[in-house]
Amino acid sequence: MSHSLGSAGGSENGNPAHGGSGAQAPSSAVPGGHSAPTQTPLPPPGTSATPPSATSPTPTPASAPASASTPPGPSAGSPATPTGGSGTQPTTTSTPPAPGGDAESRWSHKANIIGLLTLVAAVVGIGITVYYSNDSSESGRSQAKSGDVQASTGASEAARQPRLKVSRVAAYIKAGIEGKEETSEGEEPLSSLRGPHIDITFENRAPGPSLITKATLRLREAGSLPSCHQIGGDLAISMNYDFPLPADLPKMPYEQTKDISFTVEDNKIDRLTLTVGPKNHGWTNPWYGVADIVFEHDGTKTTVGPIVVVDAGGDADFYPEDDTWVINNISRPACLDENAALVNRLMAIPGVTVSKEVKSLREKLTSMGH
Secondary structure, eight states: OOOOOOOOSOOSTTOOOSSSOOOOOOOOEETTTEEOOOOOOOOOTTSOOOOOOTTOOOOOOSOOOTTOOOOOOOOTTSOOOOOOTTOOOOOOOOOOOOTTOOHHHHHHHHHHHHHHHHHHHHHHHHHHHHHHHHHHHHHHHHHHHHHHHHHHHHHHHHHHSOOEEEEEEEEEEEEEEEEEEEETTEEEEEEEEEEEEEEEEEEEOSSSOEEEEEEEEEEEEEEEOOOSSOOOOOOOEEEOOSEEEOSSOOOSSEEEEEEEEEEEOTTEEEEEEEEEEESEEOSOOOEEEEEEEEEEETTEEEEEEEEEEEOOOSOTTEEEETTEEEEOOOSOTHHHHHHHHHHHHHHTSTTOEEOHHHHHHHHHHHHTTO
């Protein structure tokens, strides 16, 4: 910025003195686009100028780029440029600091960034913890629900499984067994033969049918009732029992198995009848046996017994008839005591089921004083 000087006839201290206007003072500029301090014009001749304050030097820019240089001030021989009469301080403009030049500011930015990253990491960690906590809880609830479903399914399956049980057992002699008789002319088929029947009532209180697939006879004891008179003859009749026993009684215990197919429908009661006795039959004393029967069904087994049965025999003077016994022509009275002792022992077996005929024999012998 240029400053104009007033006209004068002359000037001291080397200022223009002749011929009119003085030359313009050169403009001082600081590199970087900033203006130099403003110079105050000299006072007219005859006025006093206020010298610059010794304690108020002209300020210089606080900082400048390393490549900039401050223009030189007035030479030693040049007069100092005074301030205006009002004593106003010269105006200065300082160059802003270069980016990244403040070390404290850089560390402050780094601390803020680290704090922000720490906060983000903490938030993310909390979110992951909450997510997996919820996921674990959901997984636990899902497993518990699955366990409940499985338990419910198992209970439902168990409810559908057949629950077969024996509700009644009876034994008696009944007609209806087929067989054949050996005659001089050959074999003659027979029907409605009388023999021991074991009658079992099954109960299935479940919404699923029960299938019996196998029955096994376990004979504990077998023999003939003591004879009261002489008897004998050929074994001319063979009977088709479900469990036919050999003519010569086997060593005890004796087992015989038979495949069967018997279904007890769901929530039903049904009866199964099996026959057992010596296959060959003739003029012999009545036969007796003590047996258990094991039924296989639905992957398990059910045992029925013990059961005491007796057959009709082939003695016309010693046999069961209806609800009593016919006992005639006694040539050996001791037989009555022997039969009484046998019947008493059989009926004393724990948990035994005795046939109707065994009971009626006990009653008959009692009526006869034995």
